[in-house]
Amino acid sequence: MPGFKVAIDGPAGSGKSTISKRIAEQLNLTHIDTGAMYRAITYIALQKHINLDDESSYVFMQDLKVRYEKNRIYVNDMDVTDQIRSDAVTRNVSKVSSFPYVRRFLVQIQQEAAQNIDVIMDGRDIGSVVLPDADLKIFLTANVKERAKRRQKEKEVLGIKQELDALENEILERDHKD
Numbered sequence: 001m002p003g004f005k006v007a008i009d010g011p012a013g014s015g016k017s018t019i020s021k022r023i024a025e026q027l028n029l030t031h032i033d034t035g036a037m038y039r040a041i042t043y044i045a046l047q048k049h050i051n052l053d054d055e056s057s058y059v060f061m062q063d064l065k066v067r068y069e070k071n072r073i074y075v076n077d078m079d080v081t082d083q084i085r086s087d088a089v090t091r092n093v094s095k096v097s098s099f100p101y102v103r104r105f106l107v108q109i110q111q112e113a114a115q116n117i118d119v120i121m122d123g124r125d126i127g128s129v130v131l132p133d134a135d136l137k138i139f140l141t142a143n144v145k146e147r148a149k150r151r152q153k154e155k156e157v158l159g160i161k162q163e164l165d166a167l168e169n170e171i172l173e174r175d176h177k178d
């Protein structure tokens with residue numbers, strides 16, 4: 001897999017995507033946010049009203065082309081960048097990403113996307129599974145309060161106000177599920 005590879009792993013809200021975007025701009029690397037891919041599958045699964053608890057119902061993915069390009073996420077050329085940040089997606093994405101079938105499918109797409117290019121990829125399993133031979137591996141984390149504050153700011157931009165305590169609990173719950 002030629003090309004310079006940077007892997008950024010770490011928990012929700014630690015700033016992986018923000019940092020990756022900045023590094024990508026400065027070092028002229030392609031950035032791929034793999035969490036956006038898991039979110040995109042979750043969004044489509046919700047749209048299709050499949051049984052989210054049944055791994056075999058995710059075969060619909062076989063007809064999907066998932067692509068992350070220039071900070072946007074596409075499913076079969078449909079831009080779903082805004083839709084994947086909904087609360088419904090955030091609530092269900094840990095479950096969807098727990099299925100080996102879903103992971104195998106997306107890991108393959110991620111490895112193919114990283115082939116032959118200089119890339120910075122962020123997600124939970126990038127240094128361990130997706131790019132085990134990455135030139136640089138970073139595990140980025142932050143305390144729960146900071147992560148909750150980041151999430152609060154993101155939500156404010158979307159016009160949603162939420163208490164810090166509630167967000168901290170949400171983050172702890174998602175850490176546990178992830």
Ligand code: DC
Nearest residue numbers: 012034035038093094097123124125
């Ligand atoms: O980084 P994020 O919050 O957008 O990620 C959404 C979810 O996707 C997160 O709950 C865990 C999952 N995920 C994963 O299992 N593996 C990855 N490489 C990236 C994300």
